[in-house]
């Protein structure tokens with residue numbers, strides 16, 4: 001364990017040990033705000049119709065570079081409870097929360113997760129491993145049970161049923177990806193959003209852009225990646241729902257490696273799309289990876 005990781009783990013457990021959530025007075029109308037669509041869906045699964053859930057960064061939108069609106073500030077101002085991802089994902093949330101004047105407590109859904117580092121930076125995309133998804137849901141349920149003690153049993157039942165689904169899909173993902181041969185396990189995405197998926201399921205993800213979409217890749221970095229792909233190959237390239245496909249298309253043109261489809265990295269799809277929930281998003285990504293990577297391996 002690195003020093004950074006052990007510090008984080010220590011801070012997380014200290015937070016969990018001393019965090020007490022006061023019950024929301026008159027809990028017939030509880031307003032919960034979640035910072036982005038994937039987390040908003042997890043919160044909705046846990047609270048059902050017991051609370052009103054508002055999401056700040058919506059479907060197909062990039063939370064790394066989000067600019068909060070006046071409507072967002074109003075939603076935060078009247079919130080009873082706020083959930084954020086943490087790990088440096090929402091660079092705009094501290095300002096939004098402090099300027100809104102809200103009295104709501106802010107809860108970090110990734111508390112207790114072991115952070116993955118990508119090139120020396122903490123990767124915030126912890127939801128891209130389903131065992132981490134279970135930690136998010138457990139944290140959300142713990143907060144909501146304390147905030148709405150009359151409904152603690154219903155919240156616990158919702159969370160347990162949801163966690164069972166996450167665990168079943170986790171086992172299925174491990175079983176399916178396990179059959180891929182070693183030379184079909186390296187893929188390229190637009191930005192580094194899949195470090196946790198790589199660690200959990202034995203894959204390698206390369207990206208021309210780092211963990212934050214704000215940075216443009218330098219021409220030199222892009223050339224280094226293209227040279228590496230020409231020399232070592234990759235099984236497929238994938239575009240993302242939150243970033244322009246142009247960069248991945250350019251890499252495909254220069255290396256001859258096929259684009260295998262579109263992955264949902266940081267946000268759900270709009271209604272009617274293939275990834276309208278966290279479970280549907282993860283399943284879509286699994287099917288897209290398997291379709292592209294198992295091609296040519298079955299004889």
Ligand SMILES: [Zn+2]
Nearest residue numbers: 064193211266
């Ligand atoms: Zn991202």
